[in-house]
Amino acid sequence: MKIISFNVNGIRAIVGKTFLPDMKRVDADVICLQETKATPEQVQDACSALDGYHIFANSAERKGYSGTAILSKEQPLNVTYGIGVEEHDTEGRVVCAEYSNYFIISVYVPNSGSELLRLGYRQTWDADFLAYLKKLEAIKPVIVCGDFNVAHQPIDLARPKENYNKAAGYMQEEIDGMNHFVQNGLIDTFRALNPEQVKYSWWSYRAGAREKNVGWRIDYFLVSQSFLPNVKESYILNDVYGSDHCPVGIQL
Numbered sequence: 001m002k003i004i005s006f007n008v009n010g011i012r013a014i015v016g017k018t019f020l021p022d023m024k025r026v027d028a029d030v031i032c033l034q035e036t037k038a039t040p041e042q043v044q045d046a047c048s049a050l051d052g053y054h055i056f057a058n059s060a061e062r063k064g065y066s067g068t069a070i071l072s073k074e075q076p077l078n079v080t081y082g083i084g085v086e087e088h089d090t091e092g093r094v095v096c097a098e099y100s101n102y103f104i105i106s107v108y109v110p111n112s113g114s115e116l117l118r119l120g121y122r123q124t125w126d127a128d129f130l131a132y133l134k135k136l137e138a139i140k141p142v143i144v145c146g147d148f149n150v151a152h153q154p155i156d157l158a159r160p161k162e163n164y165n166k167a168a169g170y171m172q173e174e175i176d177g178m179n180h181f182v183q184n185g186l187i188d189t190f191r192a193l194n195p196e197q198v199k200y201s202w203w204s205y206r207a208g209a210r211e212k213n214v215g216w217r218i219d220y221f222l223v224s225q226s227f228l229p230n231v232k233e234s235y236i237l238n239d240v241y242g243s244d245h246c247p248v249g250i251q252l
Contacts, residue, residue, distance in 0.1 A: 001252040002027070003104065004237070005145035005219060007034040007202070007245035011069075015046045017242040023050055026237070028249065029073050030097075032106035033057075034147045036067035043069050058082065060092040067092045068106045068146070074099065083132040088125055096136070102227060103136050107146035112168035119173055122149075126177030130184060137185075141224035144186065147202075147245065148220050150174040152188065155198060156217040169218060186222040189234035189250055199236045202245045210244075219248045 004026055008014045011033065023031060031050075036043050036057060043057035050071065057069035058081040070079070076097035082089030096105045107129070112119040136142050151170050154160035163170040182188060190197075200215025209215065221234055233251040240246050 003030040004028040004247045004249035005032040006247035007147040009243040011036040011046045014242045031071040033069040034108035058092040058095045061090045102141045105144040109148045111149045141227035145221045151216045152178045158214040185225040189221045193234045221250045
């Protein structure tokens with residue numbers, strides 16, 4: 001079974017690029033999307049050419065902002081939206097699909113912002129999202145994927161020294177948030193299976209960052225510790241374009 005996660009930075013924009021042929025080529029059983037910037041109806045419409053998927057989308061109250069989706073070949077047992085905390089659930093950041101042996105969650109974690117105005121909010125979000133995942137995990141294992149908006153370790157970004165405690169995505173508070181996920185038994189599959197590999201999933205649009213590979217690994221698949229033996233492969237698809245992110249995936 002193949003699951004991929006992709007921050008598309010606008011589903012309606014990327015569909016006009018190579019998204020549809022790319023997704024057909026990748027042929028994943030489940031596709032998790034972030035930053036769709038669209039209503040559920042618009043996501044359905046944009047993805048309708050991808051045959052064989054059930055489409056579930058969550059959107060922000062604010063138009064053209066945030067948004068997540070899960071496209072699944074298998075009909076899930078149940079699908080829920082948000083984490084049950086009103087403060088967070090107006091931004092369409094979470095879709096959860098339940099299957100017989102696990103939950104799959106697509107998440108778009110809040111960005112602290114260029115002025116770090118949302119750093120405090122981000123810490124509240126991390127704590128509440130972890131609590132939500134642990135509640136699900138009490139029922140069955142979780143597979144949570146998406147844009148976590150943080151590079152966890154120096155290996156996960158091209159310029160750690162220049163960015164540490166200066167830039168959103170590499171503040172100690174954000175790193176602590178990811179530490180808490182890991183300390184609470186949610187394993188970063190890419191790092192667990194590829195301990196030394198340097199690969200990124202996001203590049204700034206500025207200064208030819210992608211061409212120079214001056215990037216950040218901020219898109220993750222975390223799984224419950226008990227579920228890790230089921231993960232055969234965890235990878236990053238650097239050859240898929242159309243967004244400032246590229247897809248990441250796991251093979252079960």
